Amino acid sequence: MARTPLFRYLRRALDLARVANAAGRPTAEILDFERSAARWNRRDLLATSAVASAGLALGCGRFGGKQAAAPAPAGRETDDVVVVGAGIAGLTCAYRLMQAGVGVRLYEGQKRIGGRMWSLRGHFPEDLVCELGGELVDTGHETIHALCAEMGIELDDFEQDDPRVSRDLWYFGGRRVSDAEVVAAFRPIAAKMDEAWEGITGDYITYADPAGGAAIDRMTMAEWLREAGAEGWFYDLLDVGYTTEYGLDIAEQSPWNLLMLIDTNPDPFRIFGDSDERFHLRGGNDLLPTRLAEKLGERISTERRLVRVAGTPSGGYRLTFDKAGGSEEITAARVVLTLPFTLLREVELDLDLPAVKRKAIDELGYGTNAKLMVGFSERLWRTQGGSNGSVLSDLPFQLTWESTRLQPGKAGILVGYTGGRRGVEIGSGTPEQQSELLCRDLERVFPGIAALRIGEALFHWPTYPWMKGSYACYRPGQWTTICGAEGERVGNLHFAGEHTSLDFQGYMEGGAESGARAAREILVDLGLAAPEADEPADAAEPEAAAATFGRRDLLAALG
Numbered sequence: 001m002a003r004t005p006l007f008r009y010l011r012r013a014l015d016l017a018r019v020a021n022a023a024g025r026p027t028a029e030i031l032d033f034e035r036s037a038a039r040w041n042r043r044d045l046l047a048t049s050a051v052a053s054a055g056l057a058l059g060c061g062r063f064g065g066k067q068a069a070a071p072a073p074a075g076r077e078t079d080d081v082v083v084v085g086a087g088i089a090g091l092t093c094a095y096r097l098m099q100a101g102v103g104v105r106l107y108e109g110q111k112r113i114g115g116r117m118w119s120l121r122g123h124f125p126e127d128l129v130c131e132l133g134g135e136l137v138d139t140g141h142e143t144i145h146a147l148c149a150e151m152g153i154e155l156d157d158f159e160q161d162d163p164r165v166s167r168d169l170w171y172f173g174g175r176r177v178s179d180a181e182v183v184a185a186f187r188p189i190a191a192k193m194d195e196a197w198e199g200i201t202g203d204y205i206t207y208a209d210p211a212g213g214a215a216i217d218r219m220t221m222a223e224w225l226r227e228a229g230a231e232g233w234f235y236d237l238l239d240v241g242y243t244t245e246y247g248l249d250i251a252e253q254s255p256w257n258l259l260m261l262i263d264t265n266p267d268p269f270r271i272f273g274d275s276d277e278r279f280h281l282r283g284g285n286d287l288l289p290t291r292l293a294e295k296l297g298e299r300i301s302t303e304r305r306l307v308r309v310a311g312t313p314s315g316g317y318r319l320t321f322d323k324a325g326g327s328e329e330i331t332a333a334r335v336v337l338t339l340p341f342t343l344l345r346e347v348e349l350d351l352d353l354p355a356v357k358r359k360a361i362d363e364l365g366y367g368t369n370a371k372l373m374v375g376f377s378e379r380l381w382r383t384q385g386g387s388n389g390s391v392l393s394d395l396p397f398q399l400t401w402e403s404t405r406l407q408p409g410k411a412g413i414l415v416g417y418t419g420g421r422r423g424v425e426i427g428s429g430t431p432e433q434q435s436e437l438l439c440r441d442l443e444r445v446f447p448g449i450a451a452l453r454i455g456e457a458l459f460h461w462p463t464y465p466w467m468k469g470s471y472a473c474y475r476p477g478q479w480t481t482i483c484g485a486e487g488e489r490v491g492n493l494h495f496a497g498e499h500t501s502l503d504f505q506g507y508m509e510g511g512a513e514s515g516a517r518a519a520r521e522i523l524v525d526l527g528l529a530a531p532e533a534d535e536p537a538d539a540a541e542p543e544a545a546a547a548t549f550g551r552r553d554l555l556a557a558l559g
Contacts, residue, residue, distance in 0.1 A: 010241050013179070014261050017186035018194065027184040081522060082107065082319060082330065084306050085338035087115020088508055089496040091292040092147065092515030093336050098296060100519075100528050105330075106296060107321060109305035109343075110466050113293045117508060119284030123457055124375040126409035129284045132371060132459040134508040135403065135415075137279040141509035143516055144288070148281060151291040155279040156406045165382045171393040171445050172233040185234035192228040196259050204502065205256060206484030207356055214480045216255050224255035236394045244392075244399045246473040246506070247367010249420035256479040280405075285508070304328065306339065309493075310350035317493065334492040334525075336518045338511075341486070341499055342366050342468040351493070356485040364482055364499060366469030367506075368423040368462040372416035373403060374435050375455040379412035385446050389414050395441040398422055411454065414442075419470070427460035434458060471506040472499035487514060492525075494518040 020027055081097055083090045086108035097104040112118075116133035124130070137144050137155065148155060170177040202211035210217070216224065221242060230238060238258070242250050246257050281287055293300055304321040312318050317335045321328045337344060341364045349361075381387040381402065389402030389412075399417040416438045418426050426434055435456035442449050461470045474483065487500030496518040501510030523529035 010182075010261075013182045013186050014190055014193070016183045017190040020183070021187055021191055021194075027180055027187065080105065080332050081334045081336065082317075082332035083336040083338065084319070085109075085115070085497070086113040086289070086293065086300060086302070087338060087497070087511055088117055088289055088292075089115075089338040089498070089500075089511040089515035089518075090336070091289050091296070092143070092512045093338070093496055093519045094296055094299065094515075095292050096516055096519035097522060098299065100523055102522065102526065102528070104299060105332075106300045107304045107306065107319075108300065108302045111302050113300065113302065114286045114289035115511070116461075116467065116471075117285045117289050118459075119286040120373065120457055121284060124373075124411065124413055124455055126411050128375070128404050128407055128409060128411060128413055130373045130403040130413050130415065130457070131280075131285055132373075132457075133461075134285060135280065137281070137285075137508065139279070141504070141507065141512075143512040144509050145279075147288055147292070147512060151288060153287050153291065154282040156282050158278045158280070158405055161388065161405050162382070165386055165388050167385075167387045168390040169385075169387055169392070169445065170237060171391055171395065172236055173394070174444075176445075177233060177237070182234075182237070185237075189225075189228050189230055189234075189238075193259055193261070196255075204484070205479050206502075207481050208484055210480035213256060216259070217480045218477055219255050220476050221250040221253040221255045221258050224258070225250070233394075237392065240392055240394060240398050243420040243422075244369070244417055245419075247369045247419040247423065247470045248365060248473045248475070252365070252420075252475055254474045254476045254479050257474060306347050308348040308350065309335065309337075310348075311352070315492070334494070334522055336494040336496055336515075336522075338495075338497045338515065338518075340366070340467060340469065340497060341472075343466070351490070353490055354485075354488075356482070357488065357490060360482045360485045363475075363478070364486065365473045365475035365478060367419055367471055367473045368421075369417065369419045369470035370423045370426045370458070370460045370462065372418070372426060372431070372434055372438060373413050373457045373459075374416060374438060374453060375411060375413050376449065376452040377454050378410050378452055379404075380449045380452055381414070381446050382412075384448070387446075391442075391445055393441075393445070395444070396422060397438045397441050400438075400442070423470075424462055426458070427463055431456045431458035473506070487517070489518075489521060494521055 017027075080103040083094045083097075083104060083106045086106055090106055090108075091113065094104045094106040118132040120130050120132055121127075145155070170182060196216060199212045202209055205211050205213040205217070219227075222239075225235060225238060239250050242253060242258060246253055304323050306319060307322050307327070308318075308320040310318045310320075312331060316331055316333045318329060318331050319335065321330075339347070341361050345361050353361075379389075379402070381389045388405065389400060391400045392398070397416045398419070400414045401417070403413045403415045404411075416426075416434075435453060435458075436450075439450035439453050461467050472486075484502065487495050487502070489495065496511070496514040498504065498506055498508070498510035498514070501507075501514045504510030504513055520529055520532075524531050
């Protein structure tokens with residue numbers, strides 16, 4: 001999966017490089033076959049295979065898409081639950097508990113709700129909408145899709161965009177780099193990535209089971225790439241790609257952030273093309289938290305900043321909030337904390353927490369991504385460049401994509417997405433100054449674009465006081481010492497948020513599915529939901545068959 005549009009292709013390039021290595025065929029032949037096979041695989045396989053009849057959901061994670069129990073009888077109230085944080089995790093958790101008849105209260109530090117789902121309206125002409133925070137929804141993000149269906153929110157499907165402007169661009173060393181060059185450069189690195197996985201003994205690498213991954217985890221990604229032989233423009237491409245995708249410079253990231261690109265059981269859609277058909281909530285992503293908040297109504301209290309959590313003699317919890325004019329203390333039998341750890345580490349936790357939980361709260365890395373939205377009077381990248389606006393580059397803007405795909409009108413918005421040191425630096429100066437710098441560099445890719453600039457907006461997540469970062473990013477050593485501890489409950493203290501999600505960390509889906517997971521933990525405790533049974537062995541057969549088809553049949557066709 002990917003948080004940014006171009007990163008989807010980076011994963012696809014890796015998959016194609018691995019297939020080329022396994023088949024022992026030239027890169028050009030693999031690319032030709034991939035282009036001819038993609039349409040059949042995407043359309044006909046779904047129509048004819050057992051995958052369709054089984055309702056296979058691509059990208060379903062360990063907790064992804066699990067639904068809460070059916071609502072309890074009206075009026076039924078059980079022990080009160082307090083949820084802290086009204087982002088998508090807290091809202092989803094509180095909503096599912098309310099549906100089940102559980103008494104729940106939701107507290108938010110700031111005045112607005114929605115967390116990192118935050119849409120900008122009325123700033124650019126022609127009623128264009130862009131996202132200050134989370135933007136893209138994957139086909140496998142089942143929790144988000146389910147919530148949108150419940151709330152009556154439509155999604156725009158970017159597969160319906162003009163196919164003539166579907167080109168993702170790589171611009172490194174002062175020139176455009178072709179797809180074939182990227183795949184060819186990936187081949188030796190892909191082989192090293194496969195070698196790294198040979199010593200791993202499990203499907204997950206976590207603090208509880210490092211699975212043989214500790215030695216690599218202690219390295220930096222930059223060190224691992226150099227040892228693997230990455231150099232020149234391709235090293236720079238991976239550097240920028242991972243800096244923007246995860247939010248920290250690669251000298252501050254674990255190599256496992258890179259190595260987790262490998263899917264040990266790739267489905268046919270990843271082999272034959274891009275598996276992540278992107279969606280966006282029509283009208284703005286914050287429609288979802290807004291409608292959830294409307295359902296919760298007076299159960300939500302805003303402008304309550306959590307400053308302390310302590311245990312009570314009865315085994316419950318006492319929470320202290322700062323508010324205008326003083327403080328407020330409440331007690332609860334159960335608590336769900338959805339605050340990002342950048343903020344939770346500032347809360348006094350007078351609790352007996354496991355050492356690994358303390359370590360996770362205190363040390364978990366966070367990216368420094370920032371978003372610069374620039375409006376243009378026309379979408380030159382489409383009319384002249386035949387591009388969808390997605391550009392990855394060693395120029396200072398790092399990464400762009402179009403935020404107004406499928407939105408009507410002549411004007412358009414490009415997002416400049418930065419991370420690492422550049423993500424911090426873009427917060428200096430004014431939005432106008434940063435916009436001028438971006439347009440100056442984009443002139444090399446799309447000549448004439450600077451003259452079309454009509455406005456800008458900048459959101460700097462590293463310095464936003466209610467976040468202090470973009471999303472979780474594992475630093476060296478953290479996969480094997482922290483991963484998995486973030487979401488573990490401690491007694492009746494539960495944790496949710498994208499940072500607690502094993503499968504969707506850093507995504508809106510991670511927030512939503514972890515909120516649903518925390519709600520389910522409570523519902524099981526209260527006897528309002530049955531414990532999850534292990535998935536039947538035959539339930540995975542269609543997916544396994546599809547994965548086998550993808551790799552085996554491709555190699556057979558080439559042979």
